[in-house]
Amino acid sequence: MKKVKLKVPATVANLVCGFDILGMAIHEPYDEMEIKLLDIPEIIIKHVDSFGLPEEASKNVAGVVLQKIHEHLKLTTGFEVTIRKHIKPGSGLGSSAASAAGAAFGANVLLGNILSDDEMIHFAMFGEELASGVRHADNIAPCIYGGITLVKSTVPIDIIPLNTPDLFVAAVHPQVEVKTSDSRQILKKTIPMKSAVEQWGNIAGLIAGIEKNDFSLIGRSLNDVIVEPIRSILIPKFDEIKTKSLQIGALGGGISGSGPSIFMLAEKKETAEKIAHLMKSVYNQMEIESYTYVSKINPTGIEIIEES
Amino acid sequence: MKKVKLKVPATVANLVCGFDILGMAIHEPYDEMEIKLLDIPEIIIKHVDSFGLPEEASKNVAGVVLQKIHEHLKLTTGFEVTIRKHIKPGSGLGSSAASAAGAAFGANVLLGNILSDDEMIHFAMFGEELASGVRHADNIAPCIYGGITLVKSTVPIDIIPLNTPDLFVAAVHPQVEVKTSDSRQILKKTIPMKSAVEQWGNIAGLIAGIEKNDFSLIGRSLNDVIVEPIRSILIPKFDEIKTKSLQIGALGGGISGSGPSIFMLAEKKETAEKIAHLMKSVYNQMEIESYTYVSKINPTGIEIIEES
Incomplete structure (x- = not known):
């Protein structure tokens, strides 16, 4: 067979x-x-x-x-x-x-x-x-x-x-439920033109950074002014995890899919591991169970x- | 001196x-x-x-x-x-x-x-x-x-x-006045999220196409669902010129700056020259004086x- x-x-x-x-x-x-x-x-x-x-x-x-x-x-x-x-x-x-x-x-x-x-x-x-x-x-x-x-x-x-940049990914899946339907419904149906232009500048930068293997440009472009500010409200401690991950050395990151998982990109495995550790400890403090993962982009x- | x-x-x-x-x-x-x-x-x-x-x-x-x-x-x-x-x-x-x-x-x-x-x-x-x-x-x-x-x-x-793709550009400057201030004012202050997503898919494709020298992808990505439909109203014969240019073999194109010039990208010089000829003849028929230019991306x- x-x-x-x-x-x-x-x-x-x-x-x-x-x-x-x-x-x-x-x-x-x-x-x-x-x-x-x-x-x-x-x-x-x-x-x-x-x-x-x-x-x-x-x-x-x-x-x-x-x-x-x-x-x-x-x-x-x-x-x-x-x-x-x-x-x-x-x-x-x-x-x-x-x-x-x-x-x-x-x-x-x-x-x-x-x-x-x-x-x-x-x-x-x-x-x-x-x-x-x-x-x-x-x-x-x-x-x-x-x-x-x-x-x-x-x-x-x-x-x-x-192109596949040679980067590490730290991800955390906190054991909270975010329904895809909810996270879609809370999005606005219209957005300001000004934000849209900012967003497509970031997307353009991100694609250029990915294609050029320019990690600094990838980092400068990993900003979402439209979806993340709204959806992140549904994810406990999102802002704290993001801020602290950037302080540790993450290039950037955000919500994975429609959440609740959060991911961060980093140049070094060591940095990604530190970020995963941070993610876990933030949720431990809240007594929210979580799974963390560290690996390269596949x-x-x-x-x-x-x-x- | x-x-x-x-x-x-x-x-x-x-x-x-x-x-x-x-x-x-x-x-x-x-x-x-x-x-x-x-x-x-x-x-x-x-x-x-x-x-x-x-x-x-x-x-x-x-x-x-x-x-x-x-x-x-x-x-x-x-x-x-x-x-x-x-x-x-x-x-x-x-x-x-x-x-x-x-x-x-x-x-x-x-x-x-x-x-x-x-x-x-x-x-x-x-x-x-x-x-x-x-x-x-x-x-x-x-x-x-x-x-x-x-x-x-x-x-x-x-x-x-x-990256600079090895492409030719045909451009026409019809002798009509479009004030930058007018062409900015007619733009909407908010846009539908759905159009914004379509636009950033196109921008992402365009940047990837430029970086990869993928002319087909550049062509598939040269679509503006937000600004062009509004601004092109101010430019006489825009739709006709665009449609016919694509028929002749243009990869794509649109309004240059805030107009009134129109540009088209083409793989071959011959195609770009045909497009420039078409542009000129469309305006000649309307008795609008125009200047056309054919050159490579500089x-x-x-x-x-x-x-x-």
Whole structure:
């Protein structure tokens, strides 16, 4: 029986000023997925630890992706997927995207790489739609491509993989709930032109900094004058963590996805570790449980661990 | 007597989606400026053809720049400037910026290059302030640096010179008047969040395309959903020229500065020439006089022609 084992990375969407367009893959945390080709036309989903996620294929993020691929290719075979989630659902670290992208990627490997990257993204977006109601690729794209990706549009799919700066990422996931729907609703429908111009100056600087490997420029550009000031209200101690991280030496950072996770970029592993330590201690003081992660930007995305 | 002769290029500001942040130097048209160091502490401005511009130093764009440099450095010497303008005032091709940047650049050459690029930009902005009431560097920066520049901020001055794609520029200056103040006033003070996100996706794509020399990506990103739909109303036949230019093979383009000039980017000289021909014939049909220019993006900016 053909099967493939994958390491599927967490991703940081809404990269500070890159709201709704920029995402980044990291090495830690990651999900493990094993996908088998079945002789029968069924989609079977199993979780090692479900975190309350449904296993019925049509209600499961990986399940719907595989159903759509199955339908599209008129397959007579099926898939059995076993997911060991380390990326916590609701963390803002691309948990649903990992399941969706992993399913599309794994199926593609088992089917002899007949799908293009854009097709994988097309199918994986059905998983995001199930999870959040929105067909977005902000997490799926970096999960599949690795590194930092620009989602220029999803209709048609136009993804631009950017350069991967050699930087470390510290991330914290405090155990508080922020509903994506809430964090979307509190955003304003209109914004001042002046702020928009400031924001696109920062985005332009960030892209130039990423492409030129200019860390100082990346740092100067990691400012979000539109979304962060509003969304950060939903995340306890956001301002304190950001301010202190910058003092320790972070280049910059912000909310991961729609939160509650927070991430910071740093040039040195040592700095990233100090930041992670700081993040943890701030939440310890509030008696909020938290998970912290330190790793590099992940330049390759989903990795095949075993194939047989 | 020390003197320097300069070729000072026209510039295209508000590069489509890069409103208020991106500018580009071109080879044609350009001003000629001759600046002499005087033994007496006076600033003398002469025009070969004044186009109605004042010659009194405190009312002249080049004059105020030199006055500010003079004051700042407590000079006992002075400057005499002779300007032969080919960049028409009010064209939207950076005419005032050319005089301002040329003055700062020329003075610096005569004084033994004691000013940094940022200092030249700082002083040249006094000229822009005189001309338009706004201390902006959208034209000055590409005029001095050459190529395409990102003005991330003017306080403090933070200019990012970008890669120079090997592209041709066709530009047309129709002889109609668009007041910068009018074209600023008609802009909306607030914009929909959705449009802002689309705009910054385009800006991100444009910067990535410029840095990667990816002409297709540059073309796909040259869309302005915020400023152009409003400002283009002030420019006769804008839509027709844009649509037909794209049909001929332009990568994209839009309003130069705040108009009335229009520019288009093209990969081949032949295409740019066809576009310029089209531009001219559209205005000929309307009996509007126009000037057209075809040249490459100017990678170096102001050029020293003669120094003695």
